[in-house]
Amino acid sequence: xxxxxxxxxxxxxxxxxxxxxxxxxxxxxxxxxxxxxxxxxxxxxxxxxxxxxxxxxxxxxxxxxxxxxxxxxxxxxxxxxxxxxxxxxxxxxxxxxxxxxxxxxxxxxxxxxxxxxxxxxxxxxxxxxxxxxxxxxxxxxxxxxxxxxxxxxxxxxxxxxxxxxxxxxxxxxxxxxxxxxxxxxxxxxxxxxxxxxxxxxxxxxxxxxxxxxxxxxxxxxxxxxxxxxxxxxxxxxxxxxxxxxxxxxxxxxxxxxxxxxxxxxxxxxxxxxxxxxxxxxxxxxxxxxxxxxxxxxxxxxxxxxxxxxxxxxx
Numbered sequence: 001x002x003x004x005x006x007x008x009x010x011x012x013x014x015x016x017x018x019x020x021x022x023x024x025x026x027x028x029x030x031x032x033x034x035x036x037x038x039x040x041x042x043x044x045x046x047x048x049x050x051x052x053x054x055x056x057x058x059x060x061x062x063x064x065x066x067x068x069x070x071x072x073x074x075x076x077x078x079x080x081x082x083x084x085x086x087x088x089x090x091x092x093x094x095x096x097x098x099x100x101x102x103x104x105x106x107x108x109x110x111x112x113x114x115x116x117x118x119x120x121x122x123x124x125x126x127x128x129x130x131x132x133x134x135x136x137x138x139x140x141x142x143x144x145x146x147x148x149x150x151x152x153x154x155x156x157x158x159x160x161x162x163x164x165x166x167x168x169x170x171x172x173x174x175x176x177x178x179x180x181x182x183x184x185x186x187x188x189x190x191x192x193x194x195x196x197x198x199x200x201x202x203x204x205x206x207x208x209x210x211x212x213x214x215x216x217x218x219x220x221x222x223x224x225x226x227x228x229x230x231x232x233x234x235x236x237x238x239x240x241x242x243x244x245x246x247x248x249x250x251x252x253x254x255x256x257x258x259x260x261x262x263x264x265x266x267x268x269x270x271x272x273x274x275x276x277x278x279x280x281x282x283x284x285x286x287x288x289x290x291x292x293x294x295x296x297x298x299x300x301x302x303x304x305x306x307x308x309x310x311x312x313x314x
Contacts, residue, residue: 076282080289082110085205087161089117091222092183093215095276098242100187102208102281107188109285112202114191118183119226124218125150137175151225153181158226158233164203171198206288207235210275211255212242224258231268236291240275240284243302253302260304266296273300283309 086106090099099116106113125131125146134153135142143149153176160172174197176182184197207230211223223239230237241255253273259265270287274280283299290297290310298306 077105077109077285077289080109080285081106081206084111084288084292085164085202086111086113086208086288087117087201087205088113088115088208088210089119089226090210091212091215091219092118092120093219094210094212094242095214095244096185098212098276099210100185102210102240102275102284103187105281105285106208106288107190109289111285111288112190114188114195114200115184115186118185119219119222120181120183121216121219122179122181123150123153123222124216133179134181137172137179137181150222151229154222154226154229155232157182158229158235161201161205161207161230162233162235164199164201164205166198173197173200205235206291207237208240208284208288209237210240210242212275213244213246213250213255214242220255223255224262227259227265227269231265236288237268238270238272238284238287238291240271240280241273241300241302242276243273244276251303253300253304256298256302256304260298266298266304268296270296271298271300271304273302273305279309286310 086103088099088103088106103113103116122130122133125134131144131146131149132142134149138149138153138156140149140152156172157176160166166173173182177184177197184200186195209223209226209230211220227237227239239256239259241253243252243255245252253260256271256273259269259271270291272280272284272287275284280300287297287299287310295310297310298304299309301308
């Protein structure tokens with residue numbers, strides 16, 4: 001006869017068997033999951049390693065191509081500006097190396113380009129003293145209209161650059177330097193001991209005006225009046241942008257909007273939006289050369305650009 005004790009032992013045996021099965025099953029399942037995860041980790045690790053290898057190969061290829069491009073600067077621009085006077089002007093705040101390098105490429109092209117004229121932040125006329133000093137340079141009466149005074153000074157500067165040399169008497173360019181509105185930085189060997197601002201930039205000069213995403217936004221407001229002043233003085237002009245990507249910063253090409261967004265100016269003035277790159281520096285020199293045959297273009301790959309670089313010419 002089966003008694004209660006027998007039932008109790010049977011129930012305990014069943015529960016022990018169930019417990020053992022659950023433990024064993026869980027162990028098998030956990031190990032399967034672990035194996036799967038390990039396999040996936042190994043796959044990801046292999047993919048990451050392959051991606052790093054590919055990135056390394058691409059970096060080496062990019063370095064090789066960039067070295068090739070830099071090494072062909074001389075050949076790309078040789079003779080393009082032979083004997084042509086080039087005045088390079090830049091707004092203070094733009095990276096100095098990025099301004100000097102296109103000037104050096106222009107020198108390789110044969111241009112007479114002895115240095116950079118830096119337009120200082122004093123042009124913003126943020127105090128009464130600056131207003132008075134600029135009025136004195138122009139020989140104008142004191143004025144509270146800082147924009148009109150600044151624009152008049154830019155017109156006078158454009159006319160002085162278009163003349164090529166200083167007239168008899170006081171040189172406006174020297175006066176602007178003495179008053180702190182302009183600073184001349186020699187570049188290369190062209191500005192030797194016999195160099196004098198009175199003979200700068202010489203007749204029939206072409207102008208490269210440089211702005212950049214690192215200069216003050218207020219300085220960018222001078223681009224349009226400066227461009228109109230140079231155009232009004234019949235100065236062949238290329239406007240270049242030195243771009244540096246910044247969080248919440250301007251997009252490439254935005255500093256050239258004064259020209260590219262104006263139907264009239266974009267027919268008269270060339271622009272280059274990648275002046276910080278080797279190809280942009282070469283493009284700027286080719287664009288300066290093209291101005292000699294009346295060819296104007298918007299170059300780069302930012303907003304408003306039409307082409308990467310000028311079309312090949314004889």
